Amino acid sequence: PPSIPIFTQDEVTKHRSLEDGVWVTYQGSVYDITEFVSMHPGGDKILLAAGGALEPFWALYAVHSQEHVLEILSEYKVGELSASDRQKQETGKSLDPYSTDPIRHPALHVNSLKPFNAEPPAVILSDNYITPSAIFFKRNHLPVPQVDANIYRLHVEVLPGVTPGVTPLSLSLDELKTRFPKHTVTATLQCAGNRRSEMNKVKPVKGLNWGIAAISNATWSGAKLKDVLLAAGYRPELAQLACHVQFEGMDRDVTGTTYGASIPLNKALSDDGDVLLAYQMNGEDLPADHGYPVRVVVPGIVGARNVKWLGRILVSQEESRSHWQQNDYKGFSPATDWDTVDFKLAPAIQELPVQSAITQPAEGAMLDRRANEVRVKGYAWSGGGREVVRVDVSLDGGQTWKVANLQSGEKPQPGRAWAWKLWELTASLPPGTQELEIVCKAVDNSYNMQPDTVAPIWNLRGVLSNAWHRVKVTVKE
Ligand code: HEM
Ligand code: MTE
Ligand code: MO
Known part of the structure; x- marks a missing residue:
């Protein structure tokens, strides 16, 4: 049988553009995927892995852990990685304290990869009263520890x-x-x-x-x-x-x-x-x-x-x-x-202040005038078990207000309102205006309210940011 070509990591690394060819490695094999790049369902992102290993990228996008993805990949195999470079990859992996972090949901917007910090897209967030764990925001300061539950x-x-x-x-x-x-x-x-x-x-x-x-x-x-x-x-x-x-x-x-x-x-x-x-x-x-x-x-x-x-x-x-x-x-x-x-x-933050934000429409969204109305959605929550009792929404930057509908759930016991309220409001589009500034603000049962602007609550660490949330959209005639 013809012997399989062996490549060093240096040779693979030289192939990181469409001009020079796009090569990647996966589990010790080398692939020339130049031809596949334009066919990739995930678009240009594939080039991020050019010249290196697929594993760390596929670890981010769970869609690839399917049989048919590996089948596609196998068509592009050109050889194998040299034994010494393969070993280096393995040790590199074990030296990286983040190598054992779990696979995350690709929908998450990643703020930092190592340590892993990510939030779901706002439009998805308000789709569920109970946030699915896979898209629940993740805030890690350090690598995820591997804990054996049997000896814990x-x-x-x-x-x-x-x-x-x-x-x-x-x-x-x-x-x-x-x-x-x-x-x-x-x-x-x-x-x-x-x-x-x-x-x-x-x-x-x-x-x-x-x-x-x-x-x-x-x-x-x-x-x-x-x-x-x-x-x-x-x-x-x-x-x-x-x-x-x-x-x-x-x-x-x-x-x-x-x-x-x-x-x-x-x-x-x-x-x-x-x-x-x-x-x-x-x-x-x-x-x-x-x-x-x-x-x-x-x-x-x-x-x-x-x-x-x-x-x-x-x-x-x-x-x-x-x-x-x-x-x-x-x-x-x-x-x-x-x-x-x-x-x-300053005291350590414990209970948080009252908060709300608009999850839909998104900043910069185009609304169609012919729809006549706009559907505004969001969340509201307050710390310390205080219950959000009202959310006000404005379509004109805060000059006039409407009261949003709070999702009716189980009535929390006094002082134990631990869960957020999702809210929504469908309002007719004001005639004549092409720009809307949609604003929301919540009130809790202690009548705490959000401040109208950010500047007076600015602080050097950027914590406790709870001003009225504002979203600008345009109306297409
Ligand atoms: C989706 C193949 C590399 C990012 C997909 C899908 C295939 C595929 C078949 C569709 C999966 C499905 O929905 O069933 C490949 C192959 C790769 C490769 C063969 C390498 C040779 C990459 C890399 C990245 C990436 C390196 C990111 C850096 C994505 C994303 C999607 C996707 C984000 C989801 C697209 C969407 O559904 O909107 N890929 N991929 N892929 N891929 Fe890749
Ligand atoms: N606990 C440990 N052991 N390590 C951490 O990095 N981050 C904290 C907290 N608990 C953290 C932690 C911070 S700042 C937040 S906001 C929450 O976990 C985030 O929880 P989540 O990742 O489950 O959303
Ligand atoms: Mo946090």
């Missing part, structure tokens, strides 16, 4: 050193599931940086440039944190000594430092707090990106405290010392800049 332990300590006689509790996943009653809560998570891109337009801020979809809603099931703390030896007499519950993730940076955060002990112990050690999301095991096998769900509280891949819980006198509790996720005056900021002076 959750360590719980109550005031170590202060409470003699209390031994730390260590629970297997099975014990967490069987020793404690299972509770289910529907709760919205929102990143403190949601809508940061609007702040960035006022003046540059530091952080991922989130659009309006760093927020999602899911059903979470697990044990109540309170039940676990009581099992670990927490007693009401300790209330003067203990103030906070710290959480440690199992995801670590190169120095071994883990992600961490804390919440007030009151929230954890309150019967109405609904803080869960969740092992299920939307009725299934937690997905890897969302904290498998166990995460904390702290309803009404900023995303950052909902620690994923939970390894350790500590009831303590102090807040978590982690970077993310002490030197990040805090709000400041527009007057504070990076030269003057003192993170010790």
Whole structure:
């Protein structure tokens, strides 16, 4: 049989354009896909992989994990990668701490690949009251840790050193599931940086440039944190000594430092707090990106405290010392800049302010005059269990208003409105105008309202961005 041509990585790398030919590698084989590029259902994106490996790109687009895709690829095989280069690819993979991250849904808008941060397209977000897990926004600071559920332990300590006689509790996943009653809560998570891109337009801020979809809603099931703390030896007499519950993730940076955060002990112990050690999301095991096998769900509280891949819980006198509790996720005056900021002076964000945004139509959309009307859709939510009671919508930049219809769901119990409300309004197109500025603003049951503009709430980290949301569209005559 004719011997198979062997190519080095250098030779493959030379073929990265339509002029020089487009070569890629996949599982140690080399393919000349020049002819296929114009036929590719996914368009030009295919050129991103030119001269290199397909695996990292296919890992992003799940559509390729199908038999017929491999069949197409096999038609273009021209040879094999040299053994030494193959080995380099393997070691490169194992050196990359992100190589074991899960495959993600291709619809997600990726803000950062390593670590993985992504939000769903806004139009998809408001299609479902319960956000499907695959498109639920993902906010990772570090590589996704590989946790073996069979050897997983959750360590719980109550005031170590202060409470003699209390031994730390260590629970297997099975014990967490069987020793404690299972509770289910529907709760919205929102990143403190949601809508940061609007702040960035006022003046540059530091952080991922989130659009309006760093927020999602899911059903979470697990044990109540309170039940676990009581099992670990927490007693009401300790209330003067203990103030906070710290959480440690199992995801670590190169120095071994883990992600961490804390919440007030009151929230954890309150019967109405609904803080869960969740092992299920939307009725299934937690997905890897969302904290498998166990995460904390702290309803009404900023995303950052909902620690994923939970390894350790500590009831303590102090807040978590982690970077993310002490030197990040805090709000400041527009007057504070990076030269003057003192993170010790501001409290860590816990409950979030009232929020809403328009998911449809999209910025820049063309509306057809003949349709006579426009359908506006969006979400609204407030922190701390406060319920959104009204959403106002304007088609003229805020001069006149209409009240949107809130999706009727189950009426939440007072102080426990953890889930967002989707809303919509169909309004007739105002005659004569070719440009509409659609605006929304929400009101919660404490009558908290959103500020009308971004500039007065601008802050150097771009957090707590909750001004009226504005979308400009044109009407085609
Ligand atoms: C879709 C083949 C490389 C991005 C597809 C589909 C095929 C295909 C058959 C349609 C799948 C289906 O719907 O059943 C290939 C082959 C490739 C290649 C043979 C390499 C030789 C890439 C690369 C990227 C990419 C490198 C990205 C960097 C996409 C996207 C879609 C797609 C985004 C979805 C398009 C849509 O449904 O809108 N590809 N692909 N592909 N591909 Fe590729
Ligand atoms: N927990 C761990 N262990 N590591 C993290 O990077 N990110 C936090 C929080 N919990 C994070 C974490 C932040 S900032 C947010 S907004 C939420 O997780 C996002 O949760 P999600 O990815 O499930 O949407
Ligand atoms: Mo976040």
